[in-house]
Amino acid sequence: MEELNSSMVTFNSSSQPGDPSPASWVSVKLVPAMVLSFCFLLGVPGNIAVIIFKPNWQHLSSLSQILMLNLAISDLICLLPLPLWIYTFLKGWTLGLVACKLLAYIMYCSLYSSLLTVTLLSVQRYLQVVHLQKIFDRAGRRRLLVPLWLVTMILSIPALVVRQVIEHQHGTDCHFHFSSQSQQVAVMLTETLTGLFAIFVVAFSYIGLHRKVNQAAFFNNPQMTRLVISIIVTFFVLRMPYHITNVLRVAAILLKNDSLLKFFLNSYNILAALVFVNSCLNPLLYAFALKN
Known part of the structure; x- marks a missing residue:
């Protein structure tokens, strides 16, 4: 998420150990x-198809x-500007400061929306299956998206706030520019703690569902059950390494x-890119659930 364009390879001078060598250009x-x-x-046409056709949603x-x-909408918003x-990751930023800040803000909004949506989905399934509770009335369900x-x-x-257009010897980049190490640590910790909290909630909900695996209510629709579980597990596997690297950065x-x-x-760089893999895999999970 952070510094996902050309800023993936450049950091604030207070924490940059040096630009990557030419030999590491392929991996970086x-x-x-x-x-x-x-x-x-893969993800853009897949999410568009999910939004239009809403496959097998009548059972949800x-x-x-x-x-x-x-x-699906959050994932689509996240993937469209890729x-x-x-291009700017490889060639440098030429679109100015306003576009730099706005596009970065939209990217973060879509990623956080996806994060919170999967978290709410896991909590909703947990309450419905484990405690046999249906939460929110029809109006409340619609209003739920407003606070989200x-x-x-x-x-x-x-x-x-902190995204800036920075000029350096290799060109111009749009990336985070921190005024101090304390500001950098605060931003990193906020993002990391939010992500880890969401992962903990998802994991707790999934464990609760697993303990109730023999309950008939959970298997009223096996296809939808596999879909929800697949989304949650994929979410965990693809996002956890990113937050671990953030913890390492704060420690460093x-x-x-x-x-x-x-x-x-x-x-x-690669672990941050995996976060976007999560956004493109969700439509495939729908297709997999409906295969049979």
Whole structure:
């Protein structure tokens, strides 16, 4: 998420151990660009198809349908600007400061919306299956998206505030520019703690569902059950490594450990790209659930 375009390979001077060597260009830039290109080509038509056709949603509760639709819309918003990010990632930023801040803010909003939607989906399934509770009436279900997107926009404010267009010897980049290490650590911790909290809630809900695996209510529709579980597990596997690297970065900054920061620099790009893989895989999960 953070510094996902050309800023993936450049950091604030207070924490940058040095630009990547030419030998590492493939792993630092080319591989993440290829992963993001794959996400765009696969995820955009897939999410559009999900939004239009809403496959087999008649068996879902109305709340689940709303959350599934919001998930597909969030993923689509996240993936649509990827060609622009890929181009500027490889060639440099030429669109100015306003576009830099706005596109970064939209990217964060869509990623946080996807994060919170999957979290709410897991909680809703947990309450419905484990405690046999249906939450929210029809009006409440619709209003649920208002606080969700409000929280999303608030969490995304750091991307809007500290994203800057920076000139350096290799060109011009749109990336985070922190005024101090304390500001950098605060931004990183906010993002990381939010992500880890969401992952913990999802994991707790999934464990609760697993313990009730023999309940007939959970297997009223096996296809939808597999779909929900697949979304949650994929969400966990693809997002957890990203947050682990963020923790390593905070530790490297606080400990002033150049070798740890270099490890973060070498691994961050690919792991950040995996977050977008999550957004492109959700339509495939729908197709897999409906295969039979």
